[in-house]
Amino acid sequence: MGWFKRLREGIQTQTSDKKEVPDGFWQKCKSCGGTFTILELEKNLFVCPDCDYHFRIGSHDYFNIIFGSRYKLLFDNITSLNFLEWTDLKSYDDRLESAKELTSLSDAISVAVGKVNRKPLVIAAMDFSFIGGSMGSVVGEKIARSVDYCIEHRTPLMIISKSGGARMMESAFSLMQLAKTSTKLAQLSREAIPYFSFLTDPTTGGVTASFAMLGDINFSEPKALIGFAGPRVIKETIKKDLPEGFQRSEFLLDHGFLDFIIHRSELKDRLNELLSYFPMDKAAQ
């Protein structure tokens, strides 16, 4: 008998006879390699129980963490259009179609209004799973309308960034979203309505170079990649390896670009605390 043959009965199952585990039942931690069931992770707000790695989650996960199940989606009727008739290896139409199918989302940002301990808040949260969380006309428009909503209802705004940058398939229109969102946030600022920018993994490119860096208060989750140029481009430019921890939250905090880093489990409490510093005019609500 070979060394590797198992002796006890019942565990000599052929690979083909193995019981199927449903897809997506297990998830592996990118950081420590530990494997957990989705249920386990969900209970832990998608933070690795072993190493504290913050898994990338979607807009609705954040809404659930912060608002519970009680929130109202806003402006979900706005969708992208392939107005430039863009095609690279795939057409923009196909990319949009498959992103919608994959995510059941309307675009790379979702806006919701809800309450944190009875204090109203508008959250615009990005989804990396929708074409890399890229910012096109829809992202810009939804942020612009969120600002209008916040001014009208005297409600604080939080944007949760998670994006690779501008959406190339909308060319100059996507670039102009940097100008559009910044102009709208300047308007919000003149109205003295607080804006919290919550940067999550990853936040790069045009998103960082516009609304993500413009919060009255900027904060992020631990170890999130945050930068203007992507690490690969920088590496190619300087032809050297990048230092450990470069462009991570802790690096940005150290260099003065973030107010603090927040663990996902503390998110709701910290938001409650922040909102309490900015009591909004009740009469206008």
Add this chain to the structure above:
Amino acid sequence: MIFFFGYSTDRLSFLISPLINRLIIMVFLDFEQPLESLYEQLETLQKLGAEGDIDITDKVKELESTIKKKKKEIYTELTRWQKVQLSRHPSRPYTLYYINQICKRFTELHGDRKFGDDKAIVGGLGTIDGTTVMIIGHQKGVNTKMRQYRNFGMANPEGYRKAQRLMKMAEKFNIPVVCLIDTPGAFPGLEAEERGQAEAIATNLFEMAQLKVPILCYVIGEGASGGALGIGLGDRTYMLEFTWYTVISPESCSSILWRTWDNKEQAAEALKLTSEDMLSFELIDGIIQEPIGGAHSDPEKMAKALKKHIKATLAEVADMTPDELINNRLEKYDGMGRFVEA
């Protein structure tokens, strides 16, 4: 942006010509090859003439008109990629050239008062026919040494912060701001990230959105992404004819979406990045025609046209109140975007 030179030397050819009294080096782009041989002929002819035996006046005239015709032919049928090449032409005039031509007086102001003085963005106070303006622009180098000194027109955060300092000063003294845009992108370096490249650009956008004095923006060469927009948000935006302005360079776009550097022509077409495209999208307010052959073929003429345009536009916005300026800017940028609303 990975393109340090903006153009590759293998696609250019050089001709040293004594055509005009001073020595000039003529650079021909690949699509200008028919012109090169014509210029060579002209040169040979002029040499013959200089020897004095034969009268060549008629022949020279004939050849010159052939060149003119050919130029017109080539320049009316340019592809988008060829326009990108022109925007990066090594002889193209840059910001400081225009400033010297346009302003009777100019005092360059240096430094961001925080960390350093960026050489890729220049700025200062000047006068245009008696009107004081704050002029700010990207600056590329005119030769190999200067290109390095200017970091190929790729600014670090200090450049954007210097620009903001100068704009705030202009605001304080009610001086209009003119921005000249010409960059292959903000510098993607390690220190640039450490010192907050994204924050520098973002706060510029935020401050420019509510600056109480007029801001006029002119794309005079390359308008690449956030690096261009970082000094490009204003009341009016114009582009010189053979320039481009979009979210990414065609090369980088090709490398990301086509996964090869070779589809830059196709990427340029897809990006629809030329001045004509931008005007048709109503993302800019107008185009300033370049001399046939591009701005570099007659820089003085180009500078004159630019000066005239700046003067006229300054007059247009001169009487606007700060509130009008800020509200118009808000309305203008809020209207940028195309989407479906169900």
